[in-house]
Amino acid sequence: MSAVPGDGRYGEAVFRPEQAGEGERIDFGALAYDDITMARLRAVGAGPGWRCLDVGAGTGTVSRRLLDEAGVDSVLAVDRDVRFLRERPLPGLDVLEADITAPDFVSGRFQLVHARFVLMHVPGRERLIAALAELVAPGGVLVLSDAVDLTSDRTPATPYSAAMRAMWQGLRATIGTDVSWVPSYPQLLRGVGLKPVAAELHAPPLLPDSALSRFWVDTWERSRAAMLATGLVDDAAVDEAVEYLGSEECAALSAGMFTVWGRRPEEGTG
Numbered sequence: 550m551s552a553v554p555g556d557g558r559y560g561e562a563v564f565r566p567e568q569a570g571e572g573e574r575i576d577f578g579a580l581a582y583d584d585i586t587m588a589r590l591r592a593v594g595a596g597p598g599w600r601c602l603d604v605g606a607g608t609g610t611v612s613r614r615l616l617d618e619a620g621v622d623s624v625l626a627v628d629r630d631v632r633f634l635r636e637r638p639l640p641g642l643d644v645l646e647a648d649i650t651a652p653d654f655v656s657g658r659f660q661l662v663h664a665r666f667v668l669m670h671v672p673g674r675e676r677l678i679a680a681l682a683e684l685v686a687p688g689g690v691l692v693l694s695d696a697v698d699l700t701s702d703r704t705p706a707t708p709y710s711a712a713m714r715a716m717w718q719g720l721r722a723t724i725g726t727d728v729s730w731v732p733s734y735p736q737l738l739r740g741v742g743l744k745p746v747a748a749e750l751h752a753p754p755l756l757p758d759s760a761l762s763r764f765w766v767d768t769w770e771r772s773r774a775a776m777l778a779t780g781l782v783d784d785a786a787v788d789e790a791v792e793y794l795g796s797e798e799c800a801a802l803s804a805g806m807f808t809v810w811g812r813r814p815e816e817g818t819g
Contacts, residue, residue: 719774
């Protein structure tokens with residue numbers, strides 16, 4: 550990505566929570582990725598007795614499933630805007646409105662600290678990973694998921710690939726979104742003392758009228774101005790990408806969800 554990182558904020562410059570349909574856009578992403586996320590969180594041990602922190606919790610789908618399905622004791626769901634979290638209260642779910650880039654945005658330690666599609670949008674990512682790791686209790690786990698762009702110079706030119714390139718570049722120029730460094734997560738988690746560390750990649754299929762396809766359509770609409778500002782697409786090209794995504798002609802690979810997890814050693818272990 551060649552665009553200079555912008556200094557706007559997610560939720561202000563783009564993806565404003567007060568904009569009609571923003572909660573539904575987030576939920577379309579949840580429908581595409583929540584099952585994979587929950588499988589990983591349960592595999593690392595999330596269950597009864599665990600106190601969990603869900604950073605950038607959005608509409609709270611992961612927080613609620615941790616309580617309902619994994620049976621954890623409590624979840625603290627944190628977001629800069631918590632209107633969606635407060636719409637559906639649940640026993641064991643505590644809500645905190647806070648900016649995670651602020652020092653000491655939360656206190657205490659947790660058996661699980663989880664953040665999905667958050668760090669890619671905020672500055673100071675290495676510092677934030679270190680701060681989140683400090684919130685993990687001994688024996689607990691930090692789980693981070695973010696997007697990776699799976700296109701390359703050999704990716705066939707399609708309306709979809711043109712729109713995605715414009716989106717990534719436009720979001721970088723507007724709010725500083727940067728997914729290029731996401732594959733370095735495993736080394737960053739090792740660097741803050743977590744071990745063992747492992748990672749996986751999931752790329753759900755793009756199918757007409759699927760939750761993921763609807764998520765991208767809504768995302769393009771909300772970031773259209775930023776996409777047009779790149780000069781890579783015009784309105785007609787974005788509209789063509791929307792039509793392509795909903796057609797049987799679509800043969801494309803979605804951005805992947807890269808997930809990494811690392812455990813804080815128990816006290817007295819190396």
